[in-house]
Amino acid sequence: MVTIFVGMMAYVVYFMQFRAGTVIANSRNARQNSFAEVVERGDIITSDGIVIATSSTDSEGNTSRSYPYGSMFAHLVGYDSYGKSGLELQANFYLLRSHINIFERVYRELKEEKNRGDNIITTVNYSLQEAAYNALGGCKGAVIVMEPDTGKILAMVSKPDFDPNDIDNVWAYLHSDEGKDSTILLNRATQGLYAPGSTFKVVTLLEYIKENPYDYDLYEYDCSGSEIYAGVNIHCYDSTAHGHESLADSLAYSCNSSFANIGMGLDFGEFNKTTRALLFNSELPYEGEYNQSDFVIDENSESYAMPQTAIGQGDTRITPLHNLMIVSAIANGGTLMKPYLIDSIENDDGARIKKYSGKSYGNLMTAEEAQILSDYMKGVCDYGTAARYFNGASYDVAGKTGTAEYDNEGNCNSWFIGFSNPDNPDICISVVVEDSNTNGLSASAVAKSVFDTYYNMQ
Amino acid sequence: MVNIICEISKYLIIFFMILYTVKCFTILSVNDEQSRRKKLNKQIVYVFIIHFLCYLTLYLRMGSYKLLVFYGVQIFVAIFYMVVFHTIYKDSSRLLTNNTAFLLLIGYIILTRLDFDLAVKQFIFATVGMVITSFIPFIMNKWRNLRKYGVFYGVIGLLFLITVWVPGLGKEVYGSRNWISIHGFTLQPMEFVKIIFVMFVASMLVKANSFGDLVLNAMISAAYMGVLVLEKDLGAAVIFYVTYVFMVYLATSRPVFLIGGMGIGVLGVIGGYVLFKDSLFRHVMVRVEAWKNPFAHIDGGGYQVSQSLFAMGTGGYVGSGLAMGKADTIPVSESDFIFSAICEELGVLFGLALILVIISIFLSFVNIAMKSRKAFYKYIAFGYAAIYVVQSFLNLGGVTKFIPSTGVTLPLVSYGVSSVLSTLIIFSVIQGVCVISNKEAAKNEKEKERIRAIKEQYQSGNPY
Numbered sequence: 001m002v003t004i005f006v007g008m009m010a011y012v013v014y015f016m017q018f019r020a021g022t023v024i025a026n027s028r029n030a031r032q033n034s035f036a037e038v039v040e041r042g043d044i045i046t047s048d049g050i051v052i053a054t055s056s057t058d059s060e061g062n063t064s065r066s067y068p069y070g071s072m073f074a075h076l077v078g079y080d081s082y083g084k085s086g087l088e089l090q091a092n093f094y095l096l097r098s099h100i101n102i103f104e105r106v107y108r109e110l111k112e113e114k115n116r117g118d119n120i121i122t123t124v125n126y127s128l129q130e131a132a133y134n135a136l137g138g139c140k141g142a143v144i145v146m147e148p149d150t151g152k153i154l155a156m157v158s159k160p161d162f163d164p165n166d167i168d169n170v171w172a173y174l175h176s177d178e179g180k181d182s183t184i185l186l187n188r189a190t191q192g193l194y195a196p197g198s199t200f201k202v203v204t205l206l207e208y209i210k211e212n213p214y215d216y217d218l219y220e221y222d223c224s225g226s227e228i229y230a231g232v233n234i235h236c237y238d239s240t241a242h243g244h245e246s247l248a249d250s251l252a253y254s255c256n257s258s259f260a261n262i263g264m265g266l267d268f269g270e271f272n273k274t275t276r277a278l279l280f281n282s283e284l285p286y287e288g289e290y291n292q293s294d295f296v297i298d299e300n301s302e303s304y305a306m307p308q309t310a311i312g313q314g315d316t317r318i319t320p321l322h323n324l325m326i327v328s329a330i331a332n333g334g335t336l337m338k339p340y341l342i343d344s345i346e347n348d349d350g351a352r353i354k355k356y357s358g359k360s361y362g363n364l365m366t367a368e369e370a371q372i373l374s375d376y377m378k379g380v381c382d383y384g385t386a387a388r389y390f391n392g393a394s395y396d397v398a399g400k401t402g403t404a405e406y407d408n409e410g411n412c413n414s415w416f417i418g419f420s421n422p423d424n425p426d427i428c429i430s431v432v433v434e435d436s437n438t439n440g441l442s443a444s445a446v447a448k449s450v451f452d453t454y455y456n457m458q
Numbered sequence: 459m460v461n462i463i464c465e466i467s468k469y470l471i472i473f474f475m476i477l478y479t480v481k482c483f484t485i486l487s488v489n490d491e492q493s494r495r496k497k498l499n500k501q502i503v504y505v506f507i508i509h510f511l512c513y514l515t516l517y518l519r520m521g522s523y524k525l526l527v528f529y530g531v532q533i534f535v536a537i538f539y540m541v542v543f544h545t546i547y548k549d550s551s552r553l554l555t556n557n558t559a560f561l562l563l564i565g566y567i568i569l570t571r572l573d574f575d576l577a578v579k580q581f582i583f584a585t586v587g588m589v590i591t592s593f594i595p596f597i598m599n600k601w602r603n604l605r606k607y608g609v610f611y612g613v614i615g616l617l618f619l620i621t622v623w624v625p626g627l628g629k630e631v632y633g634s635r636n637w638i639s640i641h642g643f644t645l646q647p648m649e650f651v652k653i654i655f656v657m658f659v660a661s662m663l664v665k666a667n668s669f670g671d672l673v674l675n676a677m678i679s680a681a682y683m684g685v686l687v688l689e690k691d692l693g694a695a696v697i698f699y700v701t702y703v704f705m706v707y708l709a710t711s712r713p714v715f716l717i718g719g720m721g722i723g724v725l726g727v728i729g730g731y732v733l734f735k736d737s738l739f740r741h742v743m744v745r746v747e748a749w750k751n752p753f754a755h756i757d758g759g760g761y762q763v764s765q766s767l768f769a770m771g772t773g774g775y776v777g778s779g780l781a782m783g784k785a786d787t788i789p790v791s792e793s794d795f796i797f798s799a800i801c802e803e804l805g806v807l808f809g810l811a812l813i814l815v816i817i818s819i820f821l822s823f824v825n826i827a828m829k830s831r832k833a834f835y836k837y838i839a840f841g842y843a844a845i846y847v848v849q850s851f852l853n854l855g856g857v858t859k860f861i862p863s864t865g866v867t868l869p870l871v872s873y874g875v876s877s878v879l880s881t882l883i884i885f886s887v888i889q890g891v892c893v894i895s896n897k898e899a900a901k902n903e904k905e906k907e908r909i910r911a912i913k914e915q916y917q918s919g920n921p922y
Contacts, residue, residue: 020771
């Protein structure tokens with residue numbers, strides 16, 4: 001009996017030494033907020049040193065939070081009243097801990113002043129965030145940018161947005177009749193579920209390569225602009241007839257007829273397995289708020305579901321974050337690095353408390369498959385659907401465009417996923433622009449401005 | 459200024475707690491009467507200091523004059539008890555009275571911080587309980603044939619246990635039907651039945667001289683387990699079962715009963731799980747799931763354990779200081795989860811020391827049991843030691859996520875009238891056993907002395 005008690009005490013010590021740190025950082029630990037009585041919430045700073053959230057305390061000890069760049073970082077940083085969101089939620093624990101030196105701590109304790117909390121250095125780059133924010137302009141949509149070999153998120157924009165400095169009015173608006181259906185608080189980059197449109201052809205292509213590893217490049221197709229598969233009529237964009245094409249051409253020209261044809265030849269059960277390996281219908285390795293993607297085809301599905309699904313219409317839904325993960329794995333030799341937003345934690349004097357580094361989630365596909373997809377996606381930007389945006393750029397791009405119809409009246413969202421410098425990828429991006437048919441903004445154009453900014457910075 | 463006094467008190471409280479704990483163990487191994495008394499007196503001083511610093515902090519943080527009055531009454535009663543009990547019963551264990559008073563005081567401190575009225579209620583019932591149970595050693599001395607009523611104890615206990623099913627009397631709490639309520643006054647029959655149960659098993663074992671007696675004993679005991687399982691009070695069933703197995707092993711000193719008993723227990727749990735996981739053991743399953751990953755079930759069954767771990771982790775080794783944490787937000791922090799509240803505000807170091815104090819109490823129980831020459835008293839002391847240690851383990855293990863939580867109280871520290879009264883009875887019975895065996899030892903000593911004297915006279919060749 002005594003031995004069991006000693007075991008229990010050893011367990012308590014083990015918990016305190018090795019587990020407590022992670023446990024108490026859980027955003028559901030309400031105790032974090034009681035730290036706010038003695039600690040002034042720390043700053044949130046971009047990787048290039050720009051303060052995007054800060055606190056000030058007045059003479060009566062009331063702390064107020066301000067966001068110097070307002071809505072530009074709205075969803076990324078989040079808000080700290082009426083609940084919490086974004087980094088304010090995810091990093092709450094660290095912002096409310098103070099690792100200030102002991103002398104200053106005692107001095108402030110005696111004066112009954114609050115200690116300065118630790119600062120969060122994010123992975124986000126101010127210039128890229130600004131470029132993405134401006135490129136999206138007044139359109140609804142999302143942009144998310146990441147380093148494929150580390151998982152560092154460099155920019156994350158969602159529109160429509162809000163001004164976190166003005167959260168009182170935002171909240172009042174959301175609870176008014178006029179604003180009750182508003183989605184301005186939704187972070188479309190991680191929570192917005194969209195039909196993937198033609199960007200999903202990358203997944204269909206991957207499955208085709210998996211099922212035909214030796215002769216996939218012998219594929220040929222004659223496109224007449226439209227075709228009927230399993231009773232479903234599939235049109236190419238504007239009913240353009242692409243003529244005789246190879247597999248590479250089918251992707252480059254984003255040929256719907258050809259991909260529906262490919263889809264009909266796939267094993268439904270295997271296709272489902274591949275999408276599961278790509279994290280559809282599952283949790284994503286991401287610490288912030290997000291939604292899971294949907295993919296509905298499995299070995300029991302009827303064949304009429306396939307033509308639409310193979311070209312990214314149908315019932316498939318994906319978030320820009322998840323599409324980014326897939327494309328980043330292609331860029332990184334098949335390995336997905338976990339996307340992360342917190343680079344390091346520093347105390348108020350700038351001394352480093354904790355440093356985060358890239359962690360691998362594992363392989364979503366083999367290195368060979370990633371290389372093939374990368375080569376084909378380069379064709380999209382060299383001579384295919386995205387060529388008119390990237391021809392003449394000082395850098396190479398591998399990518400995939402998409403136009404996803406979301407109703408029967410021709411309204412559609414524009415997609416772009418891709419990465420620059422395919423030989424040794426620098427950054428990858430996922431962009432969605434809502435209602436591109438009416439606002440005339442293409443996701444590829446948004447991606448182009450972000451890439452331009454990135455290479456101008458170098 | 460207030461901050462600094464409270465911060466310093468926080469560290470001093472842990473320091474004196476550690477000193478107190480060390481004394482608990484060193485006293486057990488000291489035989490010299492003089493140094494023993496010195497150590498026991500020192501313990502009382504430590505109790506006084508710890509209690510004083512805690513109430514000082516509480517007063518500074520909460521600023522109510524009621525606290526000062528309550529403090530005064532508490533420390534008076536505690537010291538009065540520690541001194542007077544031993545004056546009346548010269549042969550009682552002073553270590554045990556010290557620990558009894560100390561555990562109660564820790565309970566009062568945390569309860570005052572959580573809910574002043576609850577603390578006062580606990581104090582009143584515990585004080586009345588201390589007065590009443592003080593007569594137990596006296597009664598045990600008078601009536602020396604308590605061992606003879608085995609079956610009677612068995613039946614009375616069983617009848618009392620099933621009162622929870624009497625319509626209008628019993629009620630269900632947290633998925634277990636183990637409370638009765640009389641005119642708004644609630645108690646848990648199990649808390650008192652466990653006392654009778656040990657007396658029943660002890661007296662059956664004393665007169666057991668055939669295998670048939672053991673079987674009869676086992677069957678009635680099995681009926682207890684059955685009732686507890688039907689009440690869905692699995693924590694209590696475990697306490698009764700382990701106690702029973704330990705007592706049988708002690709009486710027969712055959713390892714086969716210990717190993718076999720534990721084996722049957724494990725099989726019973728597995729069998730119960732397989733057969734009734736969707737009906738009888740449903741709420742047990744919820745607790746096991748919550749134990750495996752409390753954070754995944756934080757909005758359901760894992761809520762309590764998550765909050766408990768948040769509390770301990772955030773408080774850290776030295777704690778947040780009394781009234782500076784959020785111990786009041788831990789679910790049922792006044793009873794089942796009081797240990798998390800203690801860890802959060804007084805520190806995990808204090809909590810670890812408290813676990814050691816509890817172990818030392820168990821060891822002192824076993825010590826008293828082993829010294830007793832009368833089988834019946836030996837068995838009941840041993841049975842109560844088992845009850846105390848198993849219940850403490852279920853409670854502490856549950857709140858620290860070492861084992862799934864079973865919803866039992868931490869004896870004397872947790873709020874609960876039934877729990878405090880029954881523990882006080884148990885402690886007093888142990889004192890009674892201690893008094894009886896010490897008296898007997900003294901008598902034997904005298905007897906030996908007399909015989910030696912006669913022998914010497916005889917050998918000197920001049921008997922008269």
